[in-house]
Amino acid sequence: MIKTKLSLLSLALVLTGCGDNSAPEQAAMHKATPNTEVSAPERPVIYQMMTRLFGNKNTTNQPWGTLAQNGVGKFADINEAALTEIKALGANYVWYTGVPHHALVGDYSQYGISADDPDVVKGRAGSPYAVKDYYNVNPDLATDPAKRLAEFEALISRTHDAGLKVMMDIVPNHVARQYQSLSKPAGVRDFGADDDTHLEYARDNNFYYIPGQPFAVPHGVKPLGGEPHPLADGQFAENPAKWTGNGSRSARPDANDWYETVKINFGVRPDGSHDFASLPQEFADKSCDEHLAFWADKSVPDSWQKFRDIALYWTKKGVDGFRYDMAQMVPVEFWSYLNCSVKAANPDALLLSEIYIPEQYRNYIRLGKMDYLYDKVGTYDALRAVIEGKSGTEHLPQLFNNMADIHSHLLMFLENHDEQRIASPEFAGDPRKAMPAMVVSSLVAAGANLLYFGQEVGEPGAGDAGFGQASRTTIFDYWGVPAHQRWMNDGKFDGGQLSTQEKALRDFYTRLLNLAAHQPALRGEFADLHQANSQSPGYDNQLYSFARFSKEQALLVIANFDAQQGRQVQFTIPAGVIAAMGVANGQYPLAELLYQQAELELKVEKGIGHLSLQLAPLQSLVLQVR
Structure with a gap:
């Protein structure tokens, strides 16, 4: 006893x-330091799916294949059976990756959607992080593109009915080079619509400019693998050129830059100084109500207000949380403003940040009011080294001790859309080799856990899809995911085509993730x-x-x-x-x-x-x- x-x-x-x-x-x-911003009785276990790939039954997998050739998953494919099985796996959140309308190479002109130029689109299906319209969703994902928003709203309802919560991406650092919202509410202005393009910087400009220089497509870009296309001519009209999403200030960015996106201006001057009020350090210990009171009488940059309105728009539609892309590239004061605005609308919203700068973790949690941060530079890197035989476990005690005060605010994972698949030869080559690491990752901290779709059945991410290369399941191309498709079993979602080894692996993940979510000791x-x-x-x-x-x-x-x-x-x-x-x-x-x-x-x-x-x-x- x-x-x-x-x-x-x-x-x-x-x-x-x-x-x-x-x-x-x-x-x-x-x-464990209490995570007071999240009051759910369960620890968050997030199931991440690349939404366009999840329900795709097509097995053609032709490199650079079109939607007609390789197929695409739809919102409608994510039915009650699929959601029931995701819930049974141990998840309590579904992160629908790639939902906002992003640039892609396809013809939706009959729906009033302008064509995107392949010279500034990565892949054919496009990067989910080059958002073109924040007030609507990817038309590829809809059975009827004219009703695409209603179809996503129906998916939100189905997800909630299955006992799961909904997460989606917001990408504050950058947008597609050709941003154009067809669905914005009355009174909302597009990013850049009111910018003074004669200036490199103005606080309420949404973009940074390179006055007097037109944009030039990077050298070495080969859109669609070289396939002819009317717009694939090495030209893209943008004058003056804007800064590129990763911060490149060249009118002709490098082919390795995020050339398909443009950098958002959050009131950070070109010299790095801030054109907004500093948040005093004592606000690390203050509530979101106090943070909002601080900002109430402050003038903030226009981009702050635009992203607040976007987050509240989706919150009102029933989205329960957000995963913020590359949050470290956006000032922490903005996160205080945005996250506390979201919490005022939904106190239970789950706010997750992609960040790779450990020395900034505490600021983004305490001043920026993030619920969870990626633990990539830390637990992921350390466990991967052990799995690959490059290190032993002797480094883990000090690692976890160094993060003791924030361990309950960290998201643990061994796969996501950016990382190599465990089963790929470039990582472990055998998904079973990560089983002990997954036990440690899932149970060592009081924070949240992430599972990437297909991980639970050992998907190796094989095959060069076009722009997407082997070892990472592509996020840029139309593609089928073979091991996942065997579990999907032509839409039955019953694992009917899995091998004995794949079934055993999924059983392991089901057992582990249900423990991770529900055992009180883990809080x-x-x-x-x-x-x-x-x-x-x-x-x-x-x-x-x-x-x-x-x-x-x-x-x-x-x-x-x-x-x-x-x-x-x-x-x-x-x-x-x-x-x-x-x-x-x-x-x-x-x-x-x-x-x-x-x-x-x-x-x-x-x-x-x-x-x-x-x-x-x-x-x-x-x-x-x-």
Whole structure:
């Protein structure tokens, strides 16, 4: 029986070594910092789908193939059966990637949509991050493009009916070179419509300009793989040229620049100084209401207001959260303004930021009011190195300790649309090799988890799709996703064509993600057990272990990253962790929660826990102290 936990004073004494002198090396332990902006009873588990690929049944996969040749998934393909299975997988959010209307090479002129120039479109289906109209959705995704917005609204309703919440992208840093909203509400002006194009910079210009110089298509761009097209002539009319999305100030950007997009001006002058009020550092500890009160009497750049209106437009339509692309390229003050505006409309909105600058994490969480940030430069990179055999687990304790105060605000993942597929030869070559890493990634922190569609069945991302290259499932082309299509089984969404190995992998992800979402200990405290066991018989740097506990539950997690060798381990739980979990001397049966197969017992003597266990190659155990 687990006793009441120690007082904070007693816990502090234990952790500083004032407890039992016979205890082994103490474990690094920290209490999860509450994520007060998200009040859901479950930890967020986000299922990301590339919406145009998800429901596509076409298996042709011709490089540079047209929509007619390779097919495209529709909103209507994401039916009740699909959503029920996504929910059963353990997800509670669906991130519909690529929904806003972006530039693409296709003829929708009968719907009043202007043609996009292939010279400034990446791929044929186009980048989902070159948005052309923020007030409508990609016409490719609609059964009837004239009713595309209504079809997405119906998908929002279906998703909610399935017990799932909806996320979509907002890309504040840049828009398509040819932005033109056909669907904007009355009174809304397009980006750039009121700009003074004679000036490189003005605070309320939406874009930056290169006066006196026309835009020139980058050298080396070969649209549509060289296929003839009336507009593929190496020319694009833009005069004066605008800064490119990644910040290039050249009228002819490089072919590796984000040449299909233009940079949004958020009131940051060309020299990097800010043309808006600074948010005082003490606002890191203030509420969103106080942030909004701060901005209430301030004049803010026009682009801030435009993106606030866009986010509130989709919030009103029932979107439950946003994933912000390249948020680090936009000043943190804007995020305070935008995120608190969204929270005022929907206090439960989930706000997720793509960011790769660890030294800015705390500012974007505390001043920018982000709920979650990508943990790419950290957990992803470290776990990938272990999976690939480039490193052992010895670096993980310090990594997690360094992030202790913000661990509950981090999004953990091993795949997304930007990263190489685990099963690709360029990464692990075998999706099973990531299973222990996924256990650690999903259970080590109190934050959110992400699963990219197809990851759960070992999709390798093979084949050069055209603009998109092998190892990453293309986001630029019309394409089918073979392993995912086997699970989709011609629209039955029952896994009917999966191999035995693929079914087993999906079963693993289902078990793990349901644990990640629902176990109360995973919202509680964390204790590293790796260092304390570094000298234990059978333990080495191919293993990683930790404890998670709350007043309701205590869990022990140990993962074996070795794909060849099992381990027989004499495992120890230090006195500080045993005391913090409130476990008295005695013997305790351990329930294995992942596969419900191990029969183990924890023995606590003189305040120290002892456990003998055996791990097969790539096996993980999630043990609950009963």
